[in-house]
Amino acid sequence: MDQRTQVFLLLIFAPFLVLANHQTGGEDVLGLNSLKALWTNTPASWGTPDPCHNGWDGIGCTNARVVTLTLSSMNLTGTLSGDIQQLSELQILDLSYNKGLTGPLPEEIGSLKKLFNIILVGCSFSGLIPPSIGSLQELVFLSLNSNRFNGKIPSSIGNLSKLYWLDLADNNLEGPIPVSNGGEPGLDMLSHCKHFHLGMNELSGQIPPKLFSSNMSLIHVLFERNKLSGSIPSSLGFVKSLEVVRFDSNMLSGSIPVNLNNLTTVSQLLLSNNKLGGPAPDLTGMIHLQYVDLSNNSFDASDVPPWFSTLESLTTLKMESTQLQGEIPAALFSLPNLQTVVLKNNQLNGILDIGTGDNPQLELIDLQNNLISAYNGGYNGTLILVQNPICTGKSLSYCKISNSADVISYETLSKNCVPSSCTSDQVSSPNCKCAYPYEGTLVFRAPSFSDLENSTRYKELEKKLTDYFLGQQLGDSVSLSNVTKDSLSYLRLSLEVFPYGQDRFSRKEVSNISFQLSNQTFKPQKYFGPFYFIGDDYQHFAVETEVPSESKKSSNVGIIVGAAAGGSVLVLILLLVGVYAIRQKRKAKRATDKNNPFGKWDVNKSSGGIPQLKGARSFTFEELMKFSNNFSEVNDVGSGGYGKVYRGTLPTGQLIAIKRAHKESTQGGYEFKTEIELLSRVHHKNLVSLVGFCFDQGEQMLVYEYVANGTxxxxxxxxxxxxxxxxxxxxxxxxxxxxxxxxxxxxxxxxxxxxxxxxxxxxxxxxxxxxxxxxxxxxxxxxxxxxxxxxxxxxxxxxxxxxxxxxxxxxxxxxxxxxxxxxxxxxxxxxxxxxxxxxxxxxxxxxxxxxxxxxxxxxxxxxxxxxxxxxxxxxxxxxxxxxxxxxxxxxxxxxxxxxxxxxxxxxxxxxxxxxxxxxxxxxxxxxxxxxxxxxxxxxxxxxxxxxxxx
The missing domain is CATH 1.10.510.10 (Transferase(Phosphotransferase) domain 1)
Structure with a gap:
């Protein structure tokens, strides 16, 4: 082989060698390496050459393109570069709970046209929210709460026609609420959005009447603690789907619209701490109201409204400093679900008749600073009548101030076991196992109850969380503690999730748990109301294998030295390169086929688009033949219209059931697609587990866990x-x-x-x-x-x-x-x-x-x-x-x-x-x-x- 041939072979095979070593799209590698250069504390796996092929933590790929970037609670520090635009196939971006991430969101984020989920909760991003975010037409979930963003809400968000969740709460946003005007978009255009979470900002100006209309789908409207002024628009009463309404702690004035009475599905209504006037509102038609707080407003002096005694679902009634007068009807205290009544600082008078006091849920009646002259009833809960005529010169129990505790004494108990004695860093779980839990805070923005000492609710929440994470084999158990309620009536609970089957979590598991909570995948009981989660940095990840950063450089140096050694050695190297490149090309093709098993999926013939999977294993036809002994008759355990089922054994010893479709099956394509899509994302001990699938050589096979006792x-x-x-x-x-x-x-x-x-x-x-x-x-x-x-x-x-x-x-x-x-x-x-x-x-x-x-x-x-x-x-x-x-x-x-x-x-x-x-x-x-x-x-x-x- 002459020298020209050697050089020619080098030129031919060198590109294949590069492709064999790098399967991820070049622009994706560039974008991720740019982020890596700006961030500290990135996972050790980010030191390997190829994000998709080598499985970088937090990176999800489809067809060798990066589609998910999820790195929550990783203690990342740094900024978000404009080079993120290189990740052009990105669909989910979740960097929540990394307080060290600072600086502005780059304008280039608007180039990621396939994004449908942006979750950046609990970071330290600042500056303006880029208007380019309004160009993300696929966006469904936009959650930027608990950061330091300032400036105005971009009106371009109104262009996001698919938006379902908008959470910009707990920032420093200011200025008016944007609505459409003269071709300019606004939030009123978000007809499919169900969540406006915009509380705890500096928004000012009037609430535009155009913001609400009858064609909207809103269920949560949260604008608490802003600087909004003017009146509540009557258009709010047209949104019949509403369940939670919060405009408390603003500067609103004028009368409460009469047609709010039409909102029959609202369960939580908080309008307190404003300057609202006019007559006290008539809420008779709001039959599902559970929590009402109209305190500290300037309503006209009036008698107790009739709806006090008719709202059967009412748990909490707060109307302090609202100029109420007259006697309180005894029927109020007989409402079956009533827990708290706070009517202090009014002009209520006459005889207080609580009846027999047999409502076990009624915990607090606070009527201090009124004109009550007498009291009838056998009420055993907390009654406060300080600064009423009845208490003049008396030291009765109800003539003393009783302050409720800021912290509720609830803590998850051990489950019929003795807590373990753990090291200083570890914690004993409810199952008495020492581990490093993932911790954070659950914040409920509008709970519909006020009996905070009722431990049953927290036990139910605890059980639902445990079942949820246990069903996905993410958590062994959970612990709740430090239950508090703040000045905004937010209910806060400390949450610990303990690892399943080990003493610590991997990065992937922490990211998965936090995503389930930040993405609202986990649904608590409805009476807890809307919530958000703030996760802590996790410090005890399972040990990762460090990748020597100099290995590749050493290899390159070796090649250069070898090439310089002489022509004879160079010939040998070039021959090896040629053979290696060919083998690597074949290996890359096999790996690509394995990573993209549906490359030959016929969309028309197979009843739908390419299956979208979440982690199901792809088997080759040869593998399943081997596992089932060539689909032998002795392993034939059933048959049906779809095809046959064979028992098999994996190399690990696990028994499997292989459901092999008849090639002529008319229903196979649709059922195959449906089952692998659904079972690849659901995990519960009472659902049959999907081990994997095979879409190879014209075969469609589903591989399940083997369930020995049949149907x-x-x-x-x-x-x-x-x-x-x-x-x-x-x-x-x-x-x-x-x-x-x-x-x-x-x-x-x-x-x-x-x-x-x-x-x-x-x-x-x-x-x-x-x-x-x-x-x-x-x-x-x-x-x-x-x-x-x-x-x-x-x-x-x-x-x-x-x-x-x-x-x-x-x-x-x-x-x-x-x-x-x-x-x-x-x-x-x-x-x-x-x-x-x-x-x-x-x-x-x-x-x-x-x-x-x-x-x-x-x-x-x-x-x-x-x-x-x-x-x-x-x-x-x-x-x-x-x-x-x-x-x-x-x-x-x-x-x-x-x-x-x-x-x-x-x-x-x-x-x-x-x-x-x-x-x-x-x-x-x-x-x-x-x-x-x-x-x-x-x-x-x-x-x-x-x-x-x-």
């Missing part, structure tokens, strides 16, 4: 050989309900399964229920949150009649199917058997005056009818509520879960036990194939035979 139907029919008594059935139905409830209420957007039935509930070795088969599932996005209009699909017998008639799908359609499943658990009969429909049969036979509701002839004998079935009647009542004809009359799945938990307690069972049975405690004969079953599908309104492997 619930197999056990009810006797095929599996497992005997299910009453207690086991209760535990199984609770597990299934929890899985469905997770889909409805903890997924964002929520998911409707659409095919709840006994063949889609699998039982593992411990008889833990796992909901399976998401091929027909639908997501409920915000644009169609109440329902989705869609072609009717489901299984005959379980199908919601309201959905079938209207084609309007809601979560209540799953509730109906679950109700049928509950009846199937009682009877072990198919929903439709010999022309008889189980729901109708139970309704006809039911007689609540007789034992077991007169259902003896329908019940499965395996229930153990010779022994008392504790909770049976409530179980039947719940099932029949679930199968009500109208969805509005059915409970939600979270309500179903709570009721089943109560039924289990009546039966002497622990609803939080790990499983329905230990693996050794149930009787079982020779099992059948666990994935074999037969059902009927009702797809598109036409019945068709179907054998469904899951």
């Amino acid at each position: 619930l139907k197999d056990s009810l029919s006797g095929k599996s050989g497992i005997r299910l008594d009453w207690t086991r059935r209760l535990k199984i139905v609770l597990g299934a309900a929890r899985g469905i409830s997770y889909l409805h209420e903890l997924c964002d957007p929520p998911i409707v399964h659409r095919d709840i039935k006994s063949t889609n509930v699998l039982l593992d070795n411990s008889l833990t229920a796992k909901v399976a088969d998401f091929g027909l599932s639908k997501t409920m996005d915000d644009s169609g949150r109440d329902h989705v209009s869609t072609q009717v699909k489901g299984t005959m017998g379980y199908l919601d009649p309201e959905y079938y008639m209207t084609q309007r799908l809601t979560e209540k359609s799953d509730v109906y199917g679950f109700g049928v499943l509950m009846l199937e658990l009682l009877t072990a009969r198919r929903p439709i058997e010999q022309g008889k429909y189980i729901v109708r049969e139970v309704r006809i036979a039911m007689d609540k005056t007789k034992d077991l509701y007169n259902l003896h002839q329908l019940l499965d004998s395996a229930l153990g009818l010779g022994t008392p079935l504790k909770g049976f009647e409530r179980f039947v009542d719940l099932a029949m509520m679930c199968v009500e004809e109208e969805g509005a009359n059915r409970p939600t799945m979270s309500e179903v879960v709570k009721e089943i938990e109560t039924i289990m307690q009546l039966a002497g069972l622990n609803p939080n036990a790990e499983s329905a049975s230990s693996s050794a405690s149930y009787e079982k004969s020779s099992p059948k194939h666990p994935y074999s079953n037969e059902a009927f599908d009702y797809s598109g309104g036409f019945p068709a035979s179907k054998i469904d492997p899951q």
Whole structure:
């Protein structure tokens, strides 16, 4: 080989060598390296050459392009460079809780046209919010709260037609609220936005009447503690979707608009600490009001308004210093949910009649500095009548000031274990394990309750947080403490999340947890109201492998020295380079195919766009052949209309179930796409886990965890050989309900399964229920949150009649199917058997005056009818509520879960036990194939035979 040939080969193969080492788009690498140069404390993984190929922490990629940058609570310091515009495919930007990030947002952020989520909560960014942000037409979530931004709100934000969440609170923003004018956009154009969170700023001027209109979708309007003046516009009364309204601590004047009375869905109304005048407002029509604070305004002197005694949902009434006069009606204190009444500094007089004082929730009545002359009642809570005639010259208990504590003494307790003695840096978790928790503060901006000492609410929140993070295997447990309420009535709680299965979090886990909270993915109970989270820096990340920064330089030096050694050595090097480049090119192609397994996805043929995944593993066809012993007959464990299911074993020893589609399957493409998209982002112990998928060599395969005991139907029919008594059935139905409830209420957007039935509930070795088969599932996005209009699909017998008639799908359609499943658990009969429909049969036979509701002839004998079935009647009542004809009359799945938990307690069972049975405690004969079953599908309104492997 002559020298010219050697040089030619070098020129040919050198570019391939570069491509083999760098798969991420060049502009993305440039942008990220620019950020890295400006930031300190970046993860060690940012020292590797390739962000996508080498897996930089906080970087998510699709097709070798950076689409997510999420690095919250990483203790980053520095500024945000204009070079961020190089990340042209970026969709999510989350740098929250890095207080060391300072300086302005670069104008170039407006170049990232695919951004739909910007979360920069709790940093120290300052300067103006760049007007270019209004060019991000895909933006759905804009959260810049708790920074140091100043200047005006850019009117260009009004161009963001898809915006759902706008949070600019807790900054130094000033000037007027922008509305459209003469071609200039404004916030009034955000007709799809549900959240205006603009409190704790310096906004001034009047509230433009144009800001609100009847075509808006707002549920939260929060403008507390600004400098707004003028009157409250009557246009506010046109926004019928409102739930929380805060204009307190401004300088508003004039009368409260009469048509605010039309806002029947508002539950929290805070207009205190203004200069509002005119007559005291009539709130009679606001029937869902729970928390009302109109204190410190200048209303005309008037008697107590009638609505004091009629708002059944009222928990908190505050109208201090509002010139109220006359007697307080005794009926006020009989409102069933009332917790706090503060009417001090008024002219209330006469006899105070609290009645029998039998309202256990009523904790505080503060009437100091009024004209009350007498008191009747046996009230045992805190009553303050200081500076009333009744207290002249007396030292009674209610004639003394009683200050409520600023800090509520609530702290999460250990769960039936002895707290561990940990090192100085570690903390003992509620499960008594020493660990380094991730900490932060939850801030609730408008809670609808005021009984702050009621620990039940915090326990419910604690349980919901624990279930949420445990379901995703992110957190082992959570702890709440330091409950306080500040001068703005914000409720603050310290939160600790403890790691799952280890003593500390990885960077990815911390970023994931904080994103769930900052992105509002986690939904607390509604009565806590709108919230935000401020995370602390995490100091105890799992040890990362440091990357030697000089390794590549040393390699380059070696090549230069070798090249200089002589022509013979150079020939050898060039030959090696050529061979290496060819091999690396092939390796890069294989890696690209693996990173982009859907490169050959046919959008038209496969019923929809390319699947969007969140972490599912891609298997090659050869790998799955090996794991299943060439799809041998001995590993064939079921078949159906979709295809066959094979048992397999991963190299780790984990058993898997491989669902292989028939190539001629007409439904396979859509179901394949739906299942991998949904199951790749949902994680709960009562949902079957997706291990991965294969889209290779024309094959479509889904890989699940292997669920050894098959379907619930197999056990009810006797095929599996497992005997299910009453207690086991209760535990199984609770597990299934929890899985469905997770889909409805903890997924964002929520998911409707659409095919709840006994063949889609699998039982593992411990008889833990796992909901399976998401091929027909639908997501409920915000644009169609109440329902989705869609072609009717489901299984005959379980199908919601309201959905079938209207084609309007809601979560209540799953509730109906679950109700049928509950009846199937009682009877072990198919929903439709010999022309008889189980729901109708139970309704006809039911007689609540007789034992077991007169259902003896329908019940499965395996229930153990010779022994008392504790909770049976409530179980039947719940099932029949679930199968009500109208969805509005059915409970939600979270309500179903709570009721089943109560039924289990009546039966002497622990609803939080790990499983329905230990693996050794149930009787079982020779099992059948666990994935074999037969059902009927009702797809598109036409019945068709179907054998469904899951």
